[in-house]
Amino acid sequence: MFSSTTLLLERLSRLVQNDAHTDGVKPTQWEALRYIARANRFSRSPGALTNYLGMTKGTVSQTLQALERKGLIKKQTAAGDRRGVKLELTSAGEKLLSADPLSDLEASLASMPKESRNALGASLQGLIKGMLEQRGGRAFGACKTCRHFKRRHDLGAPHFCNLLEEALSAGDSNKICAEQEAA
Amino acid sequence: MFSSTTLLLERLSRLVQNDAHTDGVKPTQWEALRYIARANRFSRSPGALTNYLGMTKGTVSQTLQALERKGLIKKQTAAGDRRGVKLELTSAGEKLLSADPLSDLEASLASMPKESRNALGASLQGLIKGMLEQRGGRAFGACKTCRHFKRRHDLGAPHFCNLLEEALSAGDSNKICAEQEAA
DNA sequence: GCCTTATAGTATCGAGTCGATACATTTGAA
C-alpha cells in the first residue's frame, strides 16, 4: 500500500488531466499548445516537444497534425536545416490559450496561503527533478537560468547563448529552452 | 501566463500519468485496480468508480470490460439489487498491483525530508478538496473518518455504519467509501 | 565527391481512452 501523499498525487494528476477536455482540445493538445507558447525559438520543434512530453515522436507527430487541422498551430520548415520543422501558434491558438482550463487549478492555488503555496512549489520542483532524472529526462528550465546564458548589461543590448552562439532577446531569455542546463 | 506552481503541477500530472503504461495496463486501468483494492464492499461498483474517476459511466464500463478480459477483475451481480454489479480483484489482479508503477513516485517521495513531505501532503489535500468541490465531486475518504461511522470498543466486536446499517470489519473501516462524509 | 550513419519527422497499425448518445433492466414510488 502507498503513502497517503502518493495517493493524493495520483488523484490530483487525474483531476488535472480530466479537466482538460474543453473546446474539443484534448489534454495532450493543451500541453503542446502551452509548450509552444512558452518555448523559445530554439525549442519550438516536434523533437523538443517530444522530449518535453516524454512520449514517442510518432505520437507527438499525430498530436501536432490534429492541432494543425484545427488551425491552432502552423508548421514551417526550419531555417538552416530542411529536416526540421518550426512550430508557431496561430492567432486562433493564442486566443484559445487565453481560455486555458488550467485556470481552474490556478484559482484553487491562488486561494491557498502564500507560504503553503511556496512550500508546495519547492516540494514539487524537487519531486519532478527526481522523477525526470530517474527516467533520463531533462528539466527544460528557463533560458536565463542556463549555464550557457551570457547576460549583457548594456542598455538594450541582447543577451547571448554560448551554446548555440545566438543573440537572445529579453523574450527569448524568459522562455523555456530544450538545451537548458542549470548554471 | 500561469504561476510556476501551476505549471509544475501540470508537469507532474503528466509524469504520473505517463508512468502508468506498464504491463499492457493503461493509466485508467491502474486507477481502477487501485480503487477496487482500496474500496470497501459498499463501494466496489461501477457507479462508485465512475464518481471516483470523474468520468462517464460508458467509459468506465469499457475500462472494466478490458480489465475483465485480461482476467484482472471479476464481476458478480450485487446481492439485493439485481441492477448492481460488484467488482472484485482476481488473484492475478492482486499480484499485478504488487508491482504498481506508482512505486517510482513513492520512492521519489520517500527521499524527501519528512517535513517537506508532510507539508506537501497537507497542501495537496486542501487543493484536491477545493477542486472537487468546484465540480461537485466527492472526496471518498476512509470509512472510519465518516460521520456515519460508529466505533465499537468491545474486543473483537465489529464497528457499524449508521447510514447503511451494516456491521463493519476492521478491514472495511480502513478502506475508502463512496458514501463517506467527514465527521 | 561518395558512402555511411545519424538526425528529424511522417505513416500506419492496434489497443485503449473518453464523451455522447441510445438503450435495456430493475427498482420504487405515485
Add this chain to the structure above:
DNA sequence: TTCAAATGTATCGACTCGATACTATAAGGC
C-alpha cells in the same frame, strides 16, 4: 400499474500512445 429514477451496457467517432517501418536531409570519414 405505470412511470420515473437508478444501474449498467452498446456503439460511434475523435483522439492517445507505443511500436514499427519509412523518407528526407545532414554530417563525417575517406
